[in-house]
Amino acid sequence: MASGKCFLYLIFLMTSACVASVKIGLSGVETPPGPAMFVLGDSSVDCGDNNPFNGLFHRNLSRFPCNGSDTTLLPQLLAKQMKLPYTTPFYSQNGSIDRILGGLNFGSAEASILSPRSRNYQSLNQQLRQALETIQLLQLQLGESTANTFINSSVFYLSFGIDDFTDFFHNNSLGNNGFDFAHILVEQMTNGVRSLYASNVRKIVCAGVVPLGCAPQALLLKSGGNGVRKACLDDVNKVVSYYNRRLEGNIAGMDRQLGDAHVVFCDVYEAVMEFINHPNKYGIDDVRNACCGVVRDGKVSGCVSTEMACQEASTHVWWDLQNPTPAVNSLLAQSAWSSPSLCRPFSLKHLF
Template sequence: MSLPYATPFYSQNGTIQVLLQGINFGSALATIINPKRQSHQSLNQQLRQAFETVQLLELLLGQDSANHFIQSSLFYLSFGKDDYIRHFLDNSSGISLKYNGQSFAKILVNQMGNAIRDLYDVNVRKIVCLGILPLGCAPRILWERHNDTIGAGNRGCEDEINKLVLQYNTMLEEQIIDLNAELSGAHIIFCDVYRGIMEIITNPEVYGFEDVRNACCGLGTYGGESGCLSTDMACDQASTHLWWDLYNPSQAVNSLLADSAWSGQRIPAICRPFTVQKLVSYK
């Protein structure tokens, strides 16, 4: 989009020059469900910060100019991955004993829908909403489920976990279709990073990747036993790896997915019903 990186919320000074360049409310760990420990920011916490920023824009620009700015701005929501990692796949949380996969996905999707409605109420009209990547293929999951060295390189993705993720993604996309019909003037797109990464796993050589199982930066089988404590641990050619660490793709994968989301090239139809580039062009 030829824009500078958005300034983190806690680093910005509240001046109009900074606000007009965009704000990043995100954190390294972010869940839809409010966390018991405040080690990372929930969806609700980030929404409150966004609403504070909207109010500040109204004070600095005036109501009409602020409304126009907000309506023409792009809001990017990427949630859900950490909910599954920290609340559902981790048996210590107890949530997986209380809810089945469909019920858990429904809770998360309903909260995402409410968040989008709340944003709409403060004049947000352009929203990109990401699905969850195939966690069943992540190095940490492979290490947990197949913590052995014999034949480890031949293990495939964990279908059971990927099915859980697909339940959420499918429900979220259906919710977005309903919201586009419900909210007049809203343009909300769903970006299917699950499909994009599975395409890379299926055809790695087409996209220039050599290793789609092992983390570039990690220890143990698949690099999934412990995370990336220092970049000194990293492999020599990160760009040939699908996975950077326990659960996160490499920069090369993120760049490929971002280009595909923007233009529909090289992996088509990641974002539906249209590309991010078309979303930006709406007046």
């Protein structure tokens, strides 16, 4: 309820904001604005500051899922490659049309694909609603034709699934139901992409889920807090990998079916596994331990303060219990931009 009221208040501010910096004629804006990036997702796209409750509510994960700034996360690094402005966190914007035209980050740490257990956390559908209502607002402010041109040229980046799988693995024993659960997540993500397409979005990037069976949280919990397991959890990775394959298949199908759209899947799972399996090739020394996150009295704690971080984050694969370091994100961004091996059916530079 509080989240809904906050959003309505923001919409009120937006619709009443001064738009003097945008040339509006009787039929809309004379010159369409340049493209921007709009981001939806979880801790893979948000450092924890995009929350209507100001980060007061966190589960036993990280309050700082990145090294102090969203600019170290994959979508922002990609925006730089694309020469697009950095996105503004949705809940910290001032309601001006200029901020919206510069791109927004609807993502929120600990968001999930399915409806969360607590009202304090966001879901894919909540973020989709915010994005679609923002598109409607642009159509009102700029005129439908100009707004649609802007939306057509902008990139919408989606990255969900970490918290869905983390909660599932923590609360359920694995088995065939893990694959059933992954199938449900894939269908929800696929429906989300179709909703964006129906609202004139034509450039969509969907990121997969990293190998959570190799992430510090899974390794620590499996060990009972008595040190870190050396081997990844294959049963966890099999389910996550299944999700990624199914989602990529659906994305590829939509890219073929929707002739006027580009829908791309970025396989961060296999890329991170490459860093884990061949660390020396990339200057990485530690593939198991979190740079920021600890075990105390047998209990796992995420990155609750950046002061607890290691000195050499660039030598780690994992920043916190389940998110990569800025160095790994930088490598992912470079590959996503130029190499068709990470993002398929083509690298992201072909979106422009």
